[in-house]
Amino acid sequence: MEKAGVETMSVHRDEVLAWIRAVAAAIEQNRDYLIQLDAAIGDADHGANMDRGFKAVLARLGSVADKDIGTILKTIGMTLVSTVGGAGGPLYGTFFMQAGMATAGKLELTPADWVSALEAGLQGVINRGKAQPGDKTMVDALMPALQALKEALGHGACFAEALTRSAEAAERGMRGTIPLVAKKGRASYLGERSVGHQDPGATSSFLMLKAAAEIWANARPG
Amino acid sequence: MEKAGVETMSVHRDEVLAWIRAVAAAIEQNRDYLIQLDAAIGDADHGANMDRGFKAVLARLGSVADKDIGTILKTIGMTLVSTVGGAGGPLYGTFFMQAGMATAGKLELTPADWVSALEAGLQGVINRGKAQPGDKTMVDALMPALQALKEALGHGACFAEALTRSAEAAERGMRGTIPLVAKKGRASYLGERSVGHQDPGATSSFLMLKAAAEIWANARPG
Amino acid sequence: MKKLINKPEDVVREELEGLAWAHPDLVKVHFDPNYVYRADAPVNGKVAIVSGGGSGHEPMHGGFVGKGMLDAACPGAVFTSPTPDQMYEATKAVHAGAGVLYIVKNYSGDIMNFEMAADLARADGIPIESVVIDDDVAVEGSLYTQGRRGVGTTVLAEKICGAAAEQGYNLKRLTDLCKRVNDNGRSMGMALTPCTVPHVGRPTFELGEDEMEIGIGIHGEPGRQRTKLRPADEIVELLMEPILADLPFKAGDRVLLFVNSMGGTPLIELYILYRKAYSILEGRGIQVVRNLIGPYITSLEMAGTSITLLRMDDELIHLWDAPVLTPALRWGI
């Protein structure tokens, strides 16, 4: 019956758009928090950069609202690349562009589609930034989130359920960056002094996955 | 008998040297106070300038200790001119140089000699700085001090007595600068804002005359 | 936050407008995407040099655009790497047929954005070479980390490569020259005060009245360590020691000594620092053949300094002395 559930569970384009709006709202709400985190071990701009980027995304969203999910995600990626700047811009830009290519032509996403979108996005981030797990970057939130998503689905969890696991894993990964010594990004210049601070990029990644779990919660069966 | 007193009352070269040392000590003690006064309406250097100048004077004093009072005062003036800087340097330098010329060749100063020394010094300050009484400058301490000195002596006061009156008048003049609007010196740039602050130069002038009254107090009759 | 600005979000645009209106004979400014470029670009036959980075480091890079230095500079938001479209558009605007050299400071953001721009430009058939400047000895680089930051040597590389480009170096030779400058330059900085990013509104870190940060970068980030404030001479020793040991600089070397203000430190203090740095070098038999003293690579209004040593040779000296005509650096013209 759960299996059956899984089949029926998928998110439509409008839900994807709703997710993006939720992400933009979450980033705006956490703008100063992200700035604070970046101020401690970086240069205090992650919140401002991401907020600028997602505001641009919102402005652009209308023009692609009737397109397929792949086009939407690619457009978001290109918009982020040209408005965010810093490390976050190319990384999240690449993330969404790759996720978009993985979902080309689709009007709704099955759990499997979301897995490949996330997989492609994460791979894009890794190719672009060359970060390993444990380098104290967004990878430390994205990678466990993908693993948890796959596991949950593998154990037959429903989409909503799996999205929640995925978000929880991202949160653990985010918190897990606190004790780490940064090896990539500005924080790496601080060496040992980067220890004890949560990575801003991992935090913004968690916010995105949390938004997905919340917005797509209605994908829960019955 | 007072008249007779007056004749006998005079200060020797060594007492003049002692006065200069007392002035240097007073300036050093009041260095920060003078800086504070100058910070309020000027540029916070009067205390430092005068202290630097009188330390140079002390260093130079030995070489002229056996010369006449005129030479000693002129040397002091030249030393101040080349070490104090600012407005205080030329003004006090001129003051002592002129006082020195008025006492050329003397080995001791009678009250009358001191009057003409002060008179010459004050005139030098006025010629050099073009300040009028009431312009909120050292003139506002020096001029009343000279007048009080002459009056006291005119009324037959003894030298020590007259020096005390002179110092008191200088102090009143100094306090009298507080309500004035500065017309000369840096304080004049503040216009109305210079009101309510005591003039640093008037203060250093008072310190000099106070030192004379104290050091030469033993010139009081038996 | 005490700054002579209007709205934080307008700082970069208004600063660029001021730059454009102040030096119309030298530079033009393109908005959206933002880049500063030579008024006479493209300069035929010459390899073009494009640099860029976050704003807040003025005069770097916009103030270095002009004859004998940069063809274009791409300013990002304050302390934020510019975006690929800026470099891509700037590249097309200044490319004169001989290829384009990107001078990039070693920050992951800068590198990734310049990489994406290079991909776009190459797709248009424009030959692109990139040299990454990583001269900050405060950072212990390693294979597994980001490596060292790019700081003071960037200014010197832009001047020297700019002169070489004017003299006809081709892209390959220019790229090798730029790498050589980077290989021979070492820097280290310190801060007396933090700085305030306009859109943040509060200092990026706190420092006590008697504290200083040693080993800072140019983005208001904290340094490697916080210590008690010391006299200028001791601070210069703290900076020079790792710089000298790293290359290492040796007796007989000829160097350019660059004493930089982080923005809020006035010239009177820079000369006091220069005096000590010079005497340390003299004491080691290292000859200061050229120097640069002033605020050239800054961190907004931060009070502090950075010292850069570049080992010179006849070619570098010749190129350093070559005429330059930009808003911030000018001689020989």
Place this chain on the structure above:
Amino acid sequence: MKKLINKPEDVVREELEGLAWAHPDLVKVHFDPNYVYRADAPVNGKVAIVSGGGSGHEPMHGGFVGKGMLDAACPGAVFTSPTPDQMYEATKAVHAGAGVLYIVKNYSGDIMNFEMAADLARADGIPIESVVIDDDVAVEGSLYTQGRRGVGTTVLAEKICGAAAEQGYNLKRLTDLCKRVNDNGRSMGMALTPCTVPHVGRPTFELGEDEMEIGIGIHGEPGRQRTKLRPADEIVELLMEPILADLPFKAGDRVLLFVNSMGGTPLIELYILYRKAYSILEGRGIQVVRNLIGPYITSLEMAGTSITLLRMDDELIHLWDAPVLTPALRWGI
């Protein structure tokens, strides 16, 4: 007090040593009495120009010694006028037979010390002329007061007269030219923060986080009024209004627009200020034909700015453009 210095009493000497070691090809420094003079002084046949004032305004005046500007500069203690022996010795060192022009800022201390020096030099038969610069419109001058302070126009007068001296102006003509520059220059300044005189150790005044001082001079003295902090554009209006009204500057006038940093204000902000000042002038039909932007007449590390407008004519423009080679100003050579 956070400064990159050693002992407060050594600041001026060490800064001068740094200056001398940094620019041996341009200037020499004589100690006790202290003065900076051209490495090639005396320059035969040329009228010599000597200026000076308290230290703490770097690069003014020592940084302006060299070809096409000053022959000598006499630095006093911080914010303290130099002493007559400094100017007297400097005068003898640079006098080349054609007389000496003193460019003096209107402070009673400066005037009296330069006067005493002039008396000594004249006694040696050296022809001396003095021009007093008093361009600060923040001060309401009157016959009975000290009059206005000398500020930004001093820098422009030193450059323009220095060029004229190189071109063979005799003492009389040079003196008239300097007066003309002063008559056509107007300035006003403001502070975001106070500054700290090294030997004092605490700020010369206190300012709240949301306060600024309008109408300050260059000696850390408080200004004419304290007001709430405003956006940069409004501050520029506050400074430009009295400057424009005073001369007055009129439509059709050609001007040099000089936007100066008081020391702690970085270039990014100066360009934002320049932008507004330029647009105000444009709006009034006043043409900005030349400009100068940067920290040239400072008040230690004070954050703030001053704006100077100089009405130009063909002669002044020609002299402004003439080659200059000093530690702080250089072009054409």
